[in-house]
Amino acid sequence: MTEKAHDKMAARTKQLIKETLIELIEEKSFEGITVKDLTVKAGLNRGTFYLHYRDKYDLMVKIQEELLQGFLQIVLQIDPFDVGKYLSKNIPYPVIVQLFTYLKSHSRIIKVLLGPKGDPAFPKKMKEIIKTNFFENTIKNLITFPEEVAIVKEYLPAIGTSVHFGIIEKWLDNDMPHSPEEMAMMYFNIVKFIKVQINKINKI
Template sequence: MTNEKIDRRIVRTKRMIRDALTDLMEEKGFEAVTVRDLTEKADINRGTFYLHYRDKFDLLEQSEDELLAEIHEFIKETTTEDIVQANLRGEPLPFIVKLFEYIQENSRFMKLLLGPNGNPAFQVKLKEFMKQNFLRKLGSVANIDSRVPLDYLMAYVTSAHLGVIQQWLAEEMKQPPKEMALTLATITFFGPGFAAGIRKK
């Protein structure tokens, strides 16, 4: 069997286990989930589970890290030219559109992680991820000359981004990803005062 086939099989098996975790977390919450529950739900044996994960906590952490790695891949694919052209056309940044599309595709698991009973550690990890990757991407097209301490600016922006994502998930993603990306861009670049209609540009 080729390495490519083995890799595909591993990816498929891990996805089945993550889907089982999602189902079980929806049914009874993470704390009540057991490895036996997971293997039965995913229709695998315990040996297969322990081949990939130490326990359910390792499964959750690896699943979270895989989400961030997948998001990082499409952020890397967005070029400086993509961002410049989006700005010229008054369109939302392409990697933010892709972010909302990805969240929509993985909404059940994301909602569990980011909802009221979600994992606070993942929320901290996601904000740090946004801080590192979004700042670097935006810095590739514009010099950031912050009028306030940069750490506070990034704390504000990442918390705002997370809050918007959480609200979108809580409202069952009524608006399409592109519209959400445009909403986020309006708030981010023009400020909440402008977005609320309190002040002009």
Template sequence: MAEVKEDRRIKRTKRQLSAGLIELMKKKNIKDITIKELVEKVDINRSTFYLHYSDIYDLLNDIEKNLMEEVTSVFNSYKNIEQLEDSYAFLLTLFKTFDNNRELCKILMNNPNSSSFMEEMEENLESEIRNKLTEILGDTSLISPNSYIFYRCGCTGLLKYWITNDSPEAPEEMAKETYHLVVDSLVRIQEEKSKKQL
């Protein structure tokens, strides 16, 4: 029972520190944020901060890691997509996840110190696209390397623009638009494949 309480206390402390850093990063660059400033903002002892993190960048890495775990769980939840049409549900869940974390995502996407977050996001997306297309199409030889780059950069670029510019479209609209941009091109690839088999 004591361990459960301790775990809750640690999680609460980490949440406070994360929320405090995100608030400070809305106003200034992370390199200008001090541990003293952060702990005063969230009313936590400096020694408590050092129990969990070595410095501000260590905390930022933890924030990025937690968000990426949430995004990865979306990918893992849709491992068994068998039809192109089913990918809309995946895209909708992905956009909703980013919408629920909009303020954090905006900060990470605009922060030069968080470039690894977007890189990892793009790599995961490309890997997922490759896996899904192999499952759905079987033969992916008709898909050029340039197409994979287009899907990867196009999807993440659209997502980044939507988040950082406070675009008014709902997650449902964004998922639908992304779905049509990607799936329409894949349908044409399937049609080409069918013609070659005739």
């Protein structure tokens, strides 16, 4: 298979381009980066870039897709039943640990994308995944608000998602001072705390 050798060569170049972009984006904003900058830093010919990507936006899209795909794959493993099981056992749910581990291992690029010089579409995409695949399978079923705060119900997914996202964002911002296990436990503690309160309320 002749192709394979060349594929690997191309794959290495692509990887180099991706990594160089990440390095550059830590220095200046994505918009301030030119294809010229990138190829000079990578030690590649500018033409080589166009062999693999249409433009810098195409490259950015590919990087994000890879990242979000990995994120989604983990989140999809969340099982509402298991959540309850581990919750009662008081040990961190492995999938959530895996989630924080994944975020940590890709923290450089994620921090940049979520940061002030990042891509505003990226947090939106992350939130969307969190909303439809994370929030729905964890906290959502545990919360029932009293009727008198009816409007709140409508805003619950948005609030829930925002909280999930806020925790992740803060953790990354602070350069992940806690381990994925600790984060998973903290997350559970929050869920539990809310659950306990809801139960107390409902009993009265």
